[in-house]
Amino acid sequence: MKKIIAMQDLDCANCAAKMEQSIAKIEGVKSCTINFMFQRMTLELDDDAAQDTIQKIKETVKKIEPDCRLRI
């Protein structure tokens, strides 16, 4: 299952790279790419990924860049 999420206030390219790495490790996430220029996250999720996978992704984003939000 592919999911594209718009992001807001993603300021630091280094953080985006860190987010990619951390999110890819979350259970249920096959891959994660962040497009820094378009502030967009493309996720490849397992088909049976639970709702809390997204919650975990949100938390990870917040941990790495507190100002950055996911628009979902």
Next chain:
Amino acid sequence: MSRNKKALIRICVALAVTVITVVLKYTVFNTYEWAKWVELALFATAYLVAGYDVLWKAATNIAHGKVFDENFLMTVATIGAFVIGEYADAAAVMILYQIGELFQRYAVGKSRNSITALLSIRPEEATVLRNGEEITLHPSEIAVGETVIVRAGDRIPLDGTVQSGECNIDTSAMTGESLPRHTKAGDNVISGCICLDGELRIAVSGTYDDSTVSKVLDLVENASSQKAPAENFITKFSKYYTPIVVALALLVGVLPPLVTGAYADWSVWSVWLKRAMMFLFVSCPCALVISVPLGFFGGIAAASKRGILVKGSNYLELLAKVDTVAFDKTGTLTKGNFAVVNVYPPDRREEVLKLAAVAEQHSNHPIALSIAREAKADRQADVTEIAGKGISAKAGDDVILCGNEQLLTEQGVPCPKAEGGTVVYVAKNGEFVGYIVIADEIKPDAKDAIARLRKLGCKTVMLSGDNETTARAVARSLAIDEYRAELLPQDKVTELQKLKSAKTKVAFVGDGINDAPVLAAADVGIAMGAMGSDAAIESADIVLMQDDPAAISAAKHIARKTLAIVNENIVASLAIKLAVLVLTLFGVLDNLLFGLGMIVAILADVGVCVLAIINSMRAMLVKKQK
């Protein structure tokens, strides 16, 4: 209030407090003993106003078990400055850091906006005809087979065929071609182009997701997920860079006082601790990490503006390094249609063509058709086809022979040798009259494109399935360095492999339809004239929307410029950081700017970052190459 505005206000307040405090410090404060506490309080206020969020982020990050981010480093360095009594430095550094962050956000926002503007070709609405009524909808809600109306100034929302109407359309957003194209009923049009005048009714042939404009945008927007080696290098490098500099900072702060045996002297400690903090400022890899992808993206956006779609930063980097460009002949350098290019003898041109037309009038062979375009048969003929050789025709009293050299020699007609394509010899009543040279027409810009590639230092090679004579003639007239003729499709792959080596990077340019394996085998596969062809977009690394060889040299030029900018950024930011580290170590910065050497260090960090972003934005500039 926007985030940037808030930050600006905080910076101004902190800056004002700092300046006032510095003035007071050198004037009234000198006289009172208690004044140094007021001074500390004022500087601390300025510091907190400017940097409370940094401190907060550092604290939460530590709680999350993450150290070594820029907030943490800034916090350690500035609190350290307070501890050794450099209050003004601590406040100034925090303010400068925030100014840098603000600039950086602003610059990133700016470049995001300009890239978005560069790519703002997505149609947002479409006027569809339903039950005789015009309704305005988002293009994604329109089904195949429906009729959309496009008026002057509108963007064509979906791919389709023109049912009625006539107008000039501006295809520049999709192809980079600046000349408008005239479109009338029956023509296919692609989404993303703008109708300049008139009105079109278009029968939709594909959904929004399948439309050319959506595909093009997807391609460009996702290009950055294919990272270039330079980008990967930086990501890896920054992983080690920060911990190493932090470790060095620790050594610089602790080792010299201990080694020199001056560990009882507070003033020695304070000098080295200050230098250690300056190390920490320089330890953030931000300038590198941000400017590399930004540069590549600028290049990709600039290319797409010219109708050159690059599928990833890595291909842009590879293209910059390509030194051999191999071309397919038919459809790439030539138009793929046969035409009469030469008639001998020139003074009997009409007669030769006429005779050939009479002889070939019943044939549908491409050669016969190209002759028929030049001259009309004016009498009936009784035609005998001689397989593989040509035609013998009886027209009235005349016997016309029309075919290859072998045909004439066998009939005892001597004829001169000719080359430059497919040669059709014509004889009448046993006497040689002349010959017609038929060849694939060379595209008008092809020669220019080859010359430009040579100027950019590329060797050019033509891989052709055609015969030796034709290939040689085309190669010569285009001044191509090398050619290989009579190649079967699989031979092209082998030839391409031979061209490739560790040092030589090869790009292959083809039409993307029957040469997919060759495109895949090349270091960079370039499909040309791919507007609307899914196969080409699928198989190539770089797609030229326009059927124009000049785009190849333009793409190469953009790739080079982009890579140069990225390299400049990497080298300059590393060099400046290294210079600051060395200067700090030897104490050169200590007494600079009235002892505010720390400011130099922080400028080396944020200043370089902003400069790198500005430099990256240069990659976005599209210059018409002439």
